[in-house]
Amino acid sequence: MIQKLVAPSILSADFIRLGDDIAMLNRSQADYIHCDVMDGVFVPNISFGLPVISQVAAIAAKPLDVHLMIVNPDQYIEAFQAAGAAILTVHYEACTHLHRTIERIKAAGMKASVCLNPHTPVHLLEDIIEDLDMVLIMSVNPGFGGQRFIENAYQKVKKLKELILSKNADCLIEVDGGVNFETGKELYEAGADVLVSGSFIFQSEDPVATINHFKAL
Numbered sequence: 001m002i003q004k005l006v007a008p009s010i011l012s013a014d015f016i017r018l019g020d021d022i023a024m025l026n027r028s029q030a031d032y033i034h035c036d037v038m039d040g041v042f043v044p045n046i047s048f049g050l051p052v053i054s055q056v057a058a059i060a061a062k063p064l065d066v067h068l069m070i071v072n073p074d075q076y077i078e079a080f081q082a083a084g085a086a087i088l089t090v091h092y093e094a095c096t097h098l099h100r101t102i103e104r105i106k107a108a109g110m111k112a113s114v115c116l117n118p119h120t121p122v123h124l125l126e127d128i129i130e131d132l133d134m135v136l137i138m139s140v141n142p143g144f145g146g147q148r149f150i151e152n153a154y155q156k157v158k159k160l161k162e163l164i165l166s167k168n169a170d171c172l173i174e175v176d177g178g179v180n181f182e183t184g185k186e187l188y189e190a191g192a193d194v195l196v197s198g199s200f201i202f203q204s205e206d207p208v209a210t211i212n213h214f215k216a217l
């Protein structure tokens with residue numbers, strides 16, 4: 001069943017008025033608030049970290065969907081739970097012992113999710129898919145908002161959907177990067193459950209209407 005969930009990325013929010021933007025997301029039909037944590041090592045950009053996440057959590061009426069673009073994510077699992085993350089995504093490429101990392105995220109009380117960079121094939125998740133609550137397919141190279149959508153994401157979503165169905169796994173598919181109404185519609189049709197969108201939502205004239213329209217694609 002297609003769920004058509006939407007997770008606006010606050011990477012494109014107005015950080016001077018972040019509280020107003022969170023209030024706007026609370027009023028909208030957004031399902032999650034997507035928080036991109038970047039360390040300047042795993043990706044060539046630095047965004048925000050634990051203090052911002054905990055302040056956002058204090059006023060957010062939606063679950064925080066935290067995407068860690070950092071090396072050594074294991075070091076911070078419990079800290080992100082304490083800060084208010086409901087879903088924690090780690091990168092496949094950043095985890096040496098992925099199974100252990102996933103178990104620790106769940107033991108800390110969060111939903112566990114793994115992200116694949118554009119070059120990382122879906123089949124690498126074959127032996128762990130049943131343990132995952134969500135897989136995040138990157139449709140841009142991570143690090144920056146406002147980049148152009150990489151078309152191979154459609155095929156990856158379809159392959160991932162097949163893998164999930166073949167294992168009867170209870171796992172959502174999320175896609176992040178260059179998502180607008182056009183790419184979003186095609187992604188939902190390919191099998192995506194959750195769309196992350198940053199610049200398209202926050203640069204639109206009416207972000208609440210834009211978010212709500214995703215649900216009607």
Ligand SMILES: O=C(CO)[C@H](O)[C@H](O)COP(=O)(O)O
Binds near residue numbers: 141146176
């Ligand atoms: O993870 C990210 C970048 O690494 C962002 O969430 C993503 O790129 C969304 O931004 P946009 O919708 O503007 O492409």
